[in-house]
Amino acid sequence: MQRKSLDMTRSPVDGTSSERGPLFRSRALLLFGATGDLARRMLLPSLFNLHHEGLLPADFEILATARSSLNDDAFRLFASTAIRAVIPVERLAESAINDFLRKLRYVRTDVSDTTDCVNLAAALRADQRQNLAIFLSTAPQLFEQTISGLRHAGLASTQTRVGLEKPLGTDLQSSRFINDAVMRVFAEENIFRIDHYLGKETVQNLLALRFGNSLFEPLWNSSGIDHIQITIAETVGLEGRTAYFDQSGVLRDMVQNHMLQLLALIAMEPPTHFNATAVRDEKVKVLRSLRPFDHESVLRDTVIGQYVSGTIGNGVVPGYVDELDKASITETFVALKVHIDNWRWRGVPFYLRTGKRMPARRSEIFVQFKPVPHSIFEERGSALSANKLVLRLQPEEYVRLLVMTKEPGLDREGVLLRELPLDLSLTTAFSGRRRIAYERLLLDLIEGDSTLFVRRDEVEAQWRWIDAIRAGWMRTGMFPEPYAAGTWGPSAALALIARDDASWHALNT
Ligand code: BG6
Numbered sequence: 001m002q003r004k005s006l007d008m009t010r011s012p013v014d015g016t017s018s019e020r021g022p023l024f025r026s027r028a029l030l031l032f033g034a035t036g037d038l039a040r041r042m043l044l045p046s047l048f049n050l051h052h053e054g055l056l057p058a059d060f061e062i063l064a065t066a067r068s069s070l071n072d073d074a075f076r077l078f079a080s081t082a083i084r085a086v087i088p089v090e091r092l093a094e095s096a097i098n099d100f101l102r103k104l105r106y107v108r109t110d111v112s113d114t115t116d117c118v119n120l121a122a123a124l125r126a127d128q129r130q131n132l133a134i135f136l137s138t139a140p141q142l143f144e145q146t147i148s149g150l151r152h153a154g155l156a157s158t159q160t161r162v163g164l165e166k167p168l169g170t171d172l173q174s175s176r177f178i179n180d181a182v183m184r185v186f187a188e189e190n191i192f193r194i195d196h197y198l199g200k201e202t203v204q205n206l207l208a209l210r211f212g213n214s215l216f217e218p219l220w221n222s223s224g225i226d227h228i229q230i231t232i233a234e235t236v237g238l239e240g241r242t243a244y245f246d247q248s249g250v251l252r253d254m255v256q257n258h259m260l261q262l263l264a265l266i267a268m269e270p271p272t273h274f275n276a277t278a279v280r281d282e283k284v285k286v287l288r289s290l291r292p293f294d295h296e297s298v299l300r301d302t303v304i305g306q307y308v309s310g311t312i313g314n315g316v317v318p319g320y321v322d323e324l325d326k327a328s329i330t331e332t333f334v335a336l337k338v339h340i341d342n343w344r345w346r347g348v349p350f351y352l353r354t355g356k357r358m359p360a361r362r363s364e365i366f367v368q369f370k371p372v373p374h375s376i377f378e379e380r381g382s383a384l385s386a387n388k389l390v391l392r393l394q395p396e397e398y399v400r401l402l403v404m405t406k407e408p409g410l411d412r413e414g415v416l417l418r419e420l421p422l423d424l425s426l427t428t429a430f431s432g433r434r435r436i437a438y439e440r441l442l443l444d445l446i447e448g449d450s451t452l453f454v455r456r457d458e459v460e461a462q463w464r465w466i467d468a469i470r471a472g473w474m475r476t477g478m479f480p481e482p483y484a485a486g487t488w489g490p491s492a493a494l495a496l497i498a499r500d501d502a503s504w505h506a507l508n509t
Contacts, residue, residue, distance in 0.1 A: 024159055025057060026133035026446045028124055032146060033137035034064030034106070035078060038165060042196075043137060044079045045086040046438040051100045052091065055443055063123055065109040075106035091433075109149075111142055117149035129155060133446050135163040140174075144181040156185045163192040163445045163453075166257055167248065171470075172463035179456050192445050193459060197258040198452040199437030202393040202426065206265045206365070207274070209391070209399060216389075217270070219369065221344045226386065229351045229366040229497075229505055230262050233358035233488070235312050237332075238323045249330040251304075254354045256466045260287060261454070262393075263350060266365060267340055276450040280458060287461035291339040298472030303481070303492040305333035307357040310485030317357060317485045331480045332356040335493040336469075337500075351497050353504070357485035363393040366505040381414030390505065397426040397434075 029047070033039060050056050064075055080097055107123045109116045121129060132155060136143060143164065150156050162182065169175030182191055197203050210216060219225065232254055238245055245253060264283035271278035293302065306328070308319035320332050333355030340350065367389040375384050390400040400421045407416040444452055472478075481490040488494075488504065497504055 024131055024448060026161065026448075027057065027059065027131040028061045028063060028128035028133070029442075029446065030120075030124070030132060030134045030155070031062060031064045031137065032109075032111075032135065032142075033066060033165075034075070035066040035068050035070070036137055038137045039064075040078070040082040041086065042436055042438045043135070043442070044082045046436045046442055048079075048083045048087060048097070048100050049091075049436065049439050050443055051103065052096050056103075056446070060103060060446075061128065062104050063120070064104060064106045065120060067108065067110055069108050070106050072104070072106050076101040076104055079104055086436075088433075111146040111149045114149060114152050117153040117155075121153035121155050124155075130157055130159050132157075132160045133163065134160060135165070135442070135445065137165045140164075140167055140169065140178055143178050147182055147185050151185045158187070158190070160186070161190045161192055161445055161448060162186050163194055163441070165194050167252065168193060168459055169463065170247070170252065171467050172460060175459055175463050179459070183456075188456060189450065191456075192441075192450055193454040193456075194441055195257045195261050195454050196437045196441065197261055198454070199439070199441040200393065201434065202391070202397045203262065203265065204452070205399075205426070206262075206391065207279075210266075211270050222346050222348045224369055225348055226368045226370045227349045227351065227500070227502055228266060228368070229353075230259055230266070230364075231352075231366070231504070231507060232259060232354040232363045233360060233507060234354075234356050235358060235361050237307070237317060237320065237357050237485070242324055246324055246328055246330045250332055250334050250354050250356065251466060251469060255334060255336070255352065256462050257454075259352050259354060260290075260462045260465075262365065263338070263352070264458070267345060267350070269344070274451070276453075276455075279451055280455045284455065284458045284461055285342075286340060287458055287465070289340045289342045289345075290461075290465045291341050292465060292468045293472050294468075295472055295476050298469060298478065299476050301337040301496065302469060302473070302478070303333075303335040303490060303496050304331035304473070304478060305355065305483045305490040305493070306330065306480035307332050307355075307485045308482045310357070310487065312357065312359060312486040319485065320356075329479050333358075333480070333483060333489040333493070335489060335496050337496055349500060351502075351504070353489065353493060355483075355489050358488060359486050360507060361395055362507040364505065364507060365391040365393070367391075368502065377415050377417060380411070382417045384417065385419045388505075399424040399426070 031039065031043065047062060070078070080101060083097060084092060105123065107120050109120050111117065124132070134150065134155070136146060138146065164182065169178050210220065264286045267286045268282040269285065271282045306320050309322065310317065321328055333353070335351065335353040338350040338352055369387040369389070371386040372384060377384060384404055385402070388402040390402070392398045392400070400423050402419050402421055404417050405420045407418050409416060441452060444450070481492060483490045494504065
C-alpha cells in the first residue's frame with residue numbers, strides 16, 4: 001500500500017493561520033545585543049547567509065542596537081569583519097557583502113531610557129513596526145526592562161515576534177520571572193525561546209529517523225532497548241566567559257537546555273502532526289516524566305567534575321581555576337543516570353554526560369538494543385553483541401547501526417560472527433554546505449514557525465528537574481572531583497555506568 005511520505009519541508013508562508021501559529025512574515029529584524037559575541041560569531045553570519053540565498057524578503061532590514069555609541073558605518077564595519085571571519089572565502093563576493101551591509105542600520109539604545117526606546121521605534125517604518133521580529137541577545141537581567149521599553153515605544157503589536165536567547169533564568173523561579181515579564185506583553189505564540197541545538201540539521205534528523213521510518217519505532221521502548229547514552233563533549237574551556245560560566249556550570253549551561261531537548265526528542269511519543277503544538281506537547285510529557293532526583297539518588301546517580309591542567313591534542317591547557325584565576329566549586333563536567341517514569345521507558349536508564357576540556361569535540365546519541373532472546377550460535381562457538389545505533393550529531397554527521405555478520409569461511413572451527421556497521425554518512429549523502437543552526441532559527445522567527453523553539457511549559461519542566469539536582473548537591477555537600485583536561489571526566493563517571501554492566505561508548509573515533 002502506498003503511504004503518504006512524511007513531509008519535513010516547511011509549508012509556504014501564505015498568511016493563513018493554522019496549528020503553526022499565525023503566519024506572517026516580518027519586515028524587519030530588531031537585534032538587541034548586536035555588538036555581542038553571539039551576534040558576531042553566529043547571528044550576523046547567519047543573516048548574511050540567508051540574505052545571500054535570497055531567503056529574506058527584498059525590502060527586509062536589520063536594525064541593530066546595543067549600548068555602544070556607533071553609527072551605521074561603524075556597525076557595518078563590525079558586521080563585515082564578523083562575516084569575513086566566519087564565512088568561507090568562496091562565498092564572500094564583495095557585492096554580496098555590500099548588498100547585505102546596506103540592509104543594516106544601527107541605533108544606540110539604553111533600554112532603561114524610554115526616550116531611547118521611542119527613538120529606536122522611530123527608526124523603523126510603520127509597516128516594519130507592525131510586522132517586526134525582535135531578537136534579544138542580551139543578558140537576561142535586561143529582558144524585563146527591554147520588553148517594557150518595547151511596549152512603551154509601541155513595538156509590541158500582535159504581529160511582533162520576540163526571540164529570546166538563553167539563559168532563560170538560573171532556576172525555575174527566575175525563569176518564571178522572565179517568562180511572566182515577557183508574557184505580560186507578548187502572547188506565547190509570539191515568543192520564540194531559542195535552544196540552538198534544535199536548529200542543527202542532525203538534531204532535526206532525529207525526528208526523520210524515528211518517525212519517517214517504520215523500522216525503529218517498534219523496538220523504541222523498554223522491550224527493545226537496554227539503555228541510551230547522550231554525550232556532548234567539548235574541547236573548549238571557559239572561552240573568556242568567566243563570570244557567566246562560573247555562575248552557571250555545565251548542568252545549567254548544557255543539561256538544562258540542549259541535553260534535555262535531545263532527551264525529549266529521543267524519548268517522546270510520536271506526535272500526531274509535525275507542527276509546534278503537537279511536537280512540543282510530546283516533548284513536555286517526557287520532561288515532566290523525568291524522575292526527580294532526591295538526596296540518595298543524587299549521591300548515587302550523579303557525578304560532577306572540574307578540569308585541572310592537562311593535554312589536549314599536542315597542547316597543554318591550564319586548569320579551570322587557573323583560567324578563572326580564583327577558587328571555584330563550579331562543575332565543568334557532569335554525568336547523570338536518568339529515568340523516565342512512563343510506560344515506554346520503564347527500566348531503561350538514560351546516561352547523560354557533558355564536559356569541557358574533553359579529548360575531542362563529539363556530540364552523540366548511542367542506543368544500546370537488547371540482545372537476541374536466544375543465541376543459536378553459542379554452541380557453535382560464537383558470541384553475539386547486541387545491536388547498537390550511533391547517532392553522531394557533530395562534528396561528523398552519521399547514523400551507524402552495528403549489526404552481527406558472518407565472516408566468510410567454511411566454519412570448520414566454529415561459526416565466526418563479527419559486528420559490522422551499516423553506515424549512513426549524512427556528509428557523503430548530502431553535498432552542500434552545512435548551515436549555521438541560527439540560520440534555520442532566524443528564518444523560522446521571521447516566518448513565524450515555532451516548532452523548533454521551546455515552549456514555556458518545557459522550560460519550566462526542565463528547570464524544576466534541574467533545581468532538584470542542584471538542591472541535592474548542596475544538601476549532600478557534593479563537590480566536583482578533579483579530572484585532567486584531555487580525559488573523559490572523573491573515574492566516578494566510568495563507575496556510574498559500569499555498575500550497570502555497561503560502559504560509555506568510545507568516542508575517540
Ligand atoms: C552553548 C553553551 O549554549 O552551547 C556553551 O553556552 C557551549 O558553553 C555551546 O560551548 C555548545 O554549542 P555547540 O553548537 O558548539 O555544540
